[in-house]
Amino acid sequence: MTDTRRTEQVHPDFPDLDCLPPSELVRVLAADQQQALDAVQQAAPALSAAVEAALPCLEAGGRLIYAGAGTSGRLGVLDATELTPTFSWPPERAVPLIAGGEKAIRQAVEGAEDDFGAGKRDVLGAGIGPRDVLIGVAASGSTPYVLGALEAGQQAGAVTIAIANNPDAPLLGAARFAVLLDTGPEIISGSTRLKAGTAQKIALNTFSSALMVRLGKVYGNLMVDVRATNHKLQGRAVRLVRHATGAEEPEAKAALEAASGSVKTAIVMLKLGLSAAEAEARLRAADGHARAALGE
Structure with a gap:
């Protein structure tokens, strides 16, 4: 057959x-x-x-x-x-x-x-x-x-x-x-x-x-929910924050540390001048969408 x-x-x-x-x-x-x-x-x-x-x-x-x-x-x-x-x-x-x-x-x-x-x-x-x-x-x-x-x-x-x-x-x-x-x-x-x-x-x-x-896992074309679990990804997280916000490396690293490594939270913090807790609250209210949390 x-x-x-x-x-x-x-x-x-x-x-x-x-x-x-x-x-x-x-x-x-x-x-x-x-x-x-x-x-x-x-x-x-x-x-x-x-x-x-x-x-x-x-x-x-x-x-x-x-x-x-x-x-x-x-x-x-x-x-x-x-x-x-x-x-x-x-x-x-x-x-x-x-x-x-x-x-x-x-x-x-x-x-x-x-x-x-x-x-x-x-x-x-x-x-x-x-x-x-x-x-x-x-x-x-x-x-x-x-x-x-x-x-x-x-x-x-x-x-x-x-x-x-x-x-x-x-x-x-x-x-x-x-x-x-x-x-x-x-x-x-x-x-x-x-x-x-x-x-x-x-x-x-x-x-x-x-x-x-x-689902809001990306801001622009940036993978802002990346899980920075190794040295390579930690460096990527810093570069993503700097690209999205224009921040210098020390500022980006400090924001990431305050945000427990969350790229998305760090971006909202730096762009809106918020604390980590305030940025997280805005993101929760926006169902995790960074653009909505930023009011863009």
């Missing part, structure tokens, strides 16, 4: 891929990734609609829950994990679920992706509810684990989003919002860790970053 999924088809252009010299091999592998960006740009309206629907859920205290298997599951784990250091998003509000559990992050767990019931159980076990946002990701668009996860999300009344790389995939019909990333056949046939995975990474980055911007 012929597999009609585009991600499973043999790429027609490179039958002698294994004969190419390294310079040409690298060139064609890199060039093929352009289709990942093209696919995400085509999906921009669908991603925008998903952001609009997800935003009020997160404003009401809901969570982002990711479900995937293999490469797609690992990309969900990555996106969820990076929200905390980048935007100080509470880790308990970004829940990655991967077929086969944590072991599958580093090694394949045979058969885990084929378990529809496990996907459903994992989502129910996460306590999903109507304020949550569930993102199911699968290149094939037919992974049973992810289909089970989305069914549980739908039944719980959550906002459900499906991301898949094949037109007419079952996954796209199993969620409230369908995001098709039509990347076509892989240059190494069937290896969806290539441009299908790249497109998923771009789409997840775009989706979660857009949400964080709209």
Whole structure:
């Protein structure tokens, strides 16, 4: 029986891929990734609609829950994990679920992706509810684990989003919002860790970053909720405060120290001449949005 999924088809252009010299091999592998960006740009309206629907859920205290298997599951784990250091998003509000559990992050767990019931159980076990946002990701668009996860999300009344790389995939019909990333056949046939995975990474980055911007985690284009947990990030925090306020380095450092390292608080302090407590109060009244707290 012929597999009609585009991600499973043999790429027609490179039958002698294994004969190419390294310079040409690298060139064609890199060039093929352009289709990942093209696919995400085509999906921009669908991603925008998903952001609009997800935003009020997160404003009401809901969570982002990711479900995937293999490469797609690992990309969900990555996106969820990076929200905390980048935007100080509470880790308990970004829940990655991967077929086969944590072991599958580093090694394949045979058969885990084929378990529809496990996907459903994992989502129910996460306590999903109507304020949550569930993102199911699968290149094939037919992974049973992810289909089970989305069914549980739908039944719980959550906002459900499906991301898949094949037109007419079952996954796209199993969620409230369908995001098709039509990347076509892989240059190494069937290896969806290539441009299908790249497109998923771009789409997840775009989706979660857009949400964080709209939630006030960014002022202008500055990541003002960065968590300065090492020397590099501490230096970045000082530079962000200086850029936003025009303050000299000693003044920026003093404001950050008074603000317990909060870039956003330090900016409000310096721009409005407030104490740390006063700046924090203004930010709370503005739901954490620096521009609103500054009256801009």
